[in-house]
Amino acid sequence: MILALTVIVLLLVMVVALLRAFAGPNVFDRVLAANLFGTKTVLLIATISYLFGSPDFLDIALVYALINYISVIGVLRITELRNEQQGADG
Amino acid sequence: MLSHIALLPVLLPLIGAPACAILRRPVFAWGFASSVAALAFLSAAILLKLTFEHGVIHYSLGGWAAPWGIEYRVDLLNALVLLLVSGIATTVLVASRTSVWHDIAENRRGLFYVACLLCLAGMLGIAATGDAFNLFVFLEISSLSTYALVACGRDRRALLAAFNYLVMGTIGATFILIGIGFVYMLTGTLNMTDLAQRLPGLGESRTVFAAYAFIVVGVCLKLALFPLHLWLPGAYTHAPAIVTAFLAATSTKVALYVLIRFSFSVFHLESSRLALSLEAVFITLGIVAVFAGSLVAIFADNLKRGLAWSSIAQVGYMTIGIGIGTAAGLQASLIHLFNHALMKGTLFLALAAIAIQVGGNEFSKLRGIGRRMPWSCAAFTVAGISLIGIPGTAGFVSKWYLVTAALAGEQWFLVLLIVAGSLLTAVYIWRFVEIAWLDSAPEKATGGDGEAPSVLLAATLMLALANIYFGFDTRLQVSASGGAAAALLGEAAQ
Amino acid sequence: MDVLSYFNYWAVVVLMMLGFFIVIARANLVKKLIGLNIFQTSVFILYISAGKVIGGSAPILSDDVTLYSNPLPHVLILTAIVVGIATTSVGLALVIRIHAAYGSVNQNDILKQDQQC
Amino acid sequence: MELLVNIVLLILLVATAGALVVVRGLLASTMLTSVYGLLCASFFVTMDAVDVAFTEAAVGAGVSPLLLLLTVAAIGRGEPRPVGALPVLAIVLVPVTAALLIIGTLDMPPFGSPDAPAHTHVAPRYLQLSGEEIGIPNVVTSVLASYRAFDTLGEVLVIFTAGVAVLLILATPGQRGSARPRYVPDNHRDPHTILQIVSRILIPFILLFALYVQFHGEYGPGGGFQAGVIFASAIILYGLLYGLPTVCRVVRPAVVEWLSAVGVLIFGITGVFAMLSGRPFLDYSVFADDPVTAQHIGILVVELGVGITVASVITVIYYAFANQFETAES
Amino acid sequence: MSAILEPLSSVCLLLGSFLLLTGALGFLRFADFYARLHACGVTETLATALIILGLMLQATDSALPQFKLLLILLFVLFSSPTASHALAKAAWNAGVRPRDRRGRRDIALPPGDR
Known part of the structure; x- marks a missing residue:
């Protein structure tokens, strides 16, 4: 029962993250929303696999965390380099 | 080794492409690619001979039986298309050396030939496979390599043409995927013969109609049938000369094969209650394509763009053949599929030679080219005559069978339109003949040692002679297409 | 239960149309590719929800499970995802070259430049 | 419970796709594409498609947003253009395709029914015999x-x-x-x-x-x-x-x-x-x-x-x- | 033994969910980027750890899921703070400055940090 409650709360947080992703004034709010979204998906998958009784889904949760980390680092490094580039020829 | 003959035409370029990528020097890549294409052509010829003798050849991949594993079911229709595509590919690749060295930058030539082999593998894979999803995968292989080949054009507009082709091609491929998905949900199988047996059992369910509609729209996007042809003129005009020669003679033919295979083998078009309305749609689209294509070709300023529009017109003729719906109509369409590849192959190879000497295909540059490049222009004129359909050439044979099929169906108006279409073709071919032969060459002829490079010239002349040879000795394509048409309509009748 | 049983397919139709709309309506070439990506992903959802069996578990053979979901759509969609990423990467490579050649990624500007020269 | 998660995820997917139609900036669209890929992967997990979720997460949420970012970085942000007139082509084509799709879904077997043809023809052999044949x-x-x-x-x-x-x-x-x-x-x-x-x-x-x-x-x-x-x-x-x-x-x-x-x-x-x-x-x-x-x-x-x-x-x-x-x- | 584990896992999960909700509320309502980053940071580290702990305490037959959950926990604890740090640094370099409560004017910063 508690697992179902956790799943509902996680879905709620994902909806909130989406709202901020749509509304977010500047790009970094959207990046933050995407990052939050990623970590919550990790938890959602872990909880779902326990709720439906097949706990071998957890490899996927690990991949989510890994991909989420890499995409956030990717976003930041590339926006940084691009700002320098626009600074350079701006 | 003979038991693997059904797979060899596909397997050779499939393994050849990555092997070609390992070769360091572009000259080796050219030699390797043409020899792989030649071997594929040889095995396709043997395969055609075997299908003449034994009828259908089965080959289950991985050793698993039909609906569970993937199975090649090669009959006359497959073997004919395989032979045609590998034959054109061999001729074009062998003749491609000077034109590629002229068009493509030095560091891209090796990869260019890898992409050609991948495109060949994709097309042969589509023509040979008996599994619907496998067809989608090989369609994607040939499309992706075609986008890259078109983007190799020297002009910056080639990039935009490649991008538009990519967007429309992907939408077409996804439509086909949707169609296959619907059909899979209703029958549970992906093997085409298995589908053909299980689909009639579903009666007139709307999902089958939607699946057929999606597949036809997707394939017509690849076929560039009239309303869905927007990508073709740009792609064929701005692509490198050799790529246009290769694509114009093969990619629309393979798309037509897929349309025929799905319409007659899988969905049994002629026995469904919607048969009459669908055939009417094919005929009207075909006629509109013929007239639109020919008219724009007449007023085109660039000969290559004119020929691209003429391809759209010729695709219209093939669709009319399908629209007639009888075995004779289908046979006429298949004959035109065969002959059109020969015609367009010659025309575009001749253009490749002219482009090297004159540096462009605009009519203004072609003034008096006939005197400076007599043989190439002679080949061009022969192919042009064949395109019009003058007796003694392959084009006449296809027009003849198309007219007799229309006559058999008492569609007089259709016969009139077909003949009118040929007249329009005559106008834009005559426009070239007049500029090339009758105009005086400008005094400041831009140097150029005259005739095309020998290998390219030999290939163009060989294809031109093939046009004439198949105008007289029509046994090969008539018997093959006749058998295929009978099989297609026959197996539906069981 | 009838509405729920077709909910997946209605969602697929809506997603397909949103993706299709972006491809046609937006002039920015990168947005077109994103729309194409959505269009393809919605077909994946169509296949996978066709393969789901209510009460069935993932198609990994284990002795305590009897009812499995259908593994065949999963195999097909593994192929389709790779086709999707291949098309997207080729499209994006073209966008970079188009930007280098035309200086813009908006289709209307590019067509205007073409008409002028 | 499983159905609830499935429906919520689908609603979020449609919302993200809708946002992608509306949002103008390229960087924002890349972020939303990444979120879209993650949602899609979670949906596949609830549909028991474990391998597909794995690949969609790694490719859809990992590699393709990264390639999008590299492209956006290489071409500069690309100033968001004012929305031109709504193209008539889109207004005609999209409803026609939607109608065709809806026709397609009418006779489909209901979602998740174990006796749908897809689960009774080819697939059962894989499930029953692959244990012995391939092990x-x-x-x-x-x-x-x-x-x-x-x-x-x-x-x-x-x-x-x-x-x-x-x-x-x-x-x-x-x-x-x-x-x-x-x-x-x-x-x-x-x-x-x-x-x-x-x-x-x-x-x-x-x-x-x-x-x-x-x-x-x-x-x-x-x-x-x-x-x-x-x-x-x-x-x-x-x-x-x-x-x-x-x-x-x-x-x-x-x-x-x-x-x-x-x-x-x-x-x-x-x-x-x-x-x-x-x-x-x-x-x-x-x-x-x-x-x-x-x-x-x-x-x-x-x-x-x-x-x-x-x-x-x-x-x-x-x-x-x-x-x-x-x-x-x- | 399981008599203790069951309520303990429920408590952890409830606490984790509560923290998630408060963090999400903060993420939605806070005025400027850095406040939101803080709220989001809370949910990423503490709430995630609690929920994973709660899941680990759930009874399962083999110990493999517990080990995988431990791996996930370790990886998340490594990567989330780094990601938040990288995000804050990138935002600062891009010129995003903290705002006052109603999100209108930039807060006056000590000269060194301009």
Whole structure:
């Protein structure tokens, strides 16, 4: 029962993250929303696999965390380099 | 080794492409690619001979039986298309050396030939496979390599043409995927013969109609049938000369094969209650394509763009053949599929030679080219005559069978339109003949040692002679297409 | 239960149309590719929800499970995802070259430049 | 409960797609694409499609937003244009296709019903007999690598074609088609010490996890594609933090291109092996006398070929894109 | 033994969910980027750890899921703070400055940090 409650709360947080992703004034709010979204998906998958009784889904949760980390680092490094580039020829 | 003959035409370029990528020097890549294409052509010829003798050849991949594993079911229709595509590919690749060295930058030539082999593998894979999803995968292989080949054009507009082709091609491929998905949900199988047996059992369910509609729209996007042809003129005009020669003679033919295979083998078009309305749609689209294509070709300023529009017109003729719906109509369409590849192959190879000497295909540059490049222009004129359909050439044979099929169906108006279409073709071919032969060459002829490079010239002349040879000795394509048409309509009748 | 049983397919139709709309309506070439990506992903959802069996578990053979979901759509969609990423990467490579050649990624500007020269 | 999660995820998917229609900036669209990929992957998990969720997460939420970002960075943000008049083509085409789709869904078997034709014709054999014939628990891997192995060979060829196509399009003149980078001085003001230290700790585990996924493909979710993508994303992470020249010294572009061709050949040659002894193409029974171990060996080698090709092609594509971006900067 | 584990896992999960909700509320309502980053940071580290702990305490037959959950926990604890740090640094370099409570004017910063 508690697992179902956790799943509902996680879905709620994902909806909130989406709202901020749509509304977010500047790009970094959207990046933050995407990052939050990623970590919550990790938890959602872990909880779902326990709720439906097949706990071998957890490899996927690990991949989510890994991909989420890499995409956030990717976003930041590339926006940084691009700002320098626009600074350079701006 | 003979038991693997059904797979060899596909397997050779499939393994050849990555092997070609390992070769360091572009000259080796050219030699390797043409020899792989030649071997594929040889095995396709043997395969055609075997299908003449034994009828259908089965080959289950991985050793698993039909609906569970993937199975090649090669009959006359497959073997004919395989032979045609590998034959054109061999001729074009062998003749491609000077034109590629002229068009493509030095560091891209090796990869260019890898992409050609991948495109060949994709097309042969589509023509040979008996599994619907496998067809989608090989369609994607040939499309992706075609986008890259078109983007190799020297002009910056080639990039935009490649991008538009990519967007429309992907939408077409996804439509086909949707169609296959619907059909899979209703029958549970992906093997085409298995589908053909299980689909009639579903009666007139709307999902089958939607699946057929999606597949036809997707394939017509690849076929560039009239309303869905927007990508073709740009792609064929701005692509490198050799790529246009290769694509114009093969990619629309393979798309037509897929349309025929799905319409007659899988969905049994002629026995469904919607048969009459669908055939009417094919005929009207075909006629509109013929007239639109020919008219724009007449007023085109660039000969290559004119020929691209003429391809759209010729695709219209093939669709009319399908629209007639009888075995004779289908046979006429298949004959035109065969002959059109020969015609367009010659025309575009001749253009490749002219482009090297004159540096462009605009009519203004072609003034008096006939005197400076007599043989190439002679080949061009022969192919042009064949395109019009003058007796003694392959084009006449296809027009003849198309007219007799229309006559058999008492569609007089259709016969009139077909003949009118040929007249329009005559106008834009005559426009070239007049500029090339009758105009005086400008005094400041831009140097150029005259005739095309020998290998390219030999290939163009060989294809031109093939046009004439198949105008007289029509046994090969008539018997093959006749058998295929009978099989297609026959197996539906069981 | 009838509405729920077709909910997946209605969602697929809506997603397909949103993706299709972006491809046609937006002039920015990168947005077109994103729309194409959505269009393809919605077909994946169509296949996978066709393969789901209510009460069935993932198609990994284990002795305590009897009812499995259908593994065949999963195999097909593994192929389709790779086709999707291949098309997207080729499209994006073209966008970079188009930007280098035309200086813009908006289709209307590019067509205007073409008409002028 | 399962249905609730399924419906909520679908609603979120439609909302994200709707937002993507509305939002103008490219960076914002990239973020939303990444969120869309994650949502899609979660949806696949609730649909019991474990392998597909794995791949969609690694590809849809990992690699394609990264490529989008590199493109957006290479072309500069691209000023958002005012929305032109709503094109009439879209207003005509979209409803027509929607109508055709809705017609298509009318006679479909209801969602999830166990007696739908799809679950009663071909699929049952895979589920019942693959245990004895191939002997690996993950039925998706056994269908992928053995029953329909030719599809997978076609798919490996698709990813190889994508690599060749990107190199053909982006090969800057003067290089032999590979992204040999001109040396770009590491003049970034702050060297991101924290990021580099943490990544230096994480990258070995990511590579180890990729190998685990590669060889775990038979027993749980995993396989060649997923492992290849994770392996490539580890290299990309290293490249992002230490700059293109450093990563090109570690993993040389010429070697990676060569590997992408070798991967496809590994897959092809295992198939040709069977032909030499008269069996049909891609028939693994030639590798050992006991059919089940022969299948194991065949699937292992084939998945290795897939993994090598996918990892090297995605790295080649990253080099080609990053090289464009770095030259724009220097 | 399981008599203790069951309620303990429920408590952890409830606490984790509560923290998630408060963090999400903060993420939605806070005025400027850095406040939101803080709220999001709370959910990423503490709430995630609690929920994973709660899941680990759930009874399962083999110990493999517990080990995988431990791996996930370790990885998340490594990567989330780094990601938040990288995000804050990138935002600062891009010129995003903290705002006052109603999100209108930039807060006056000590000269050194301009």
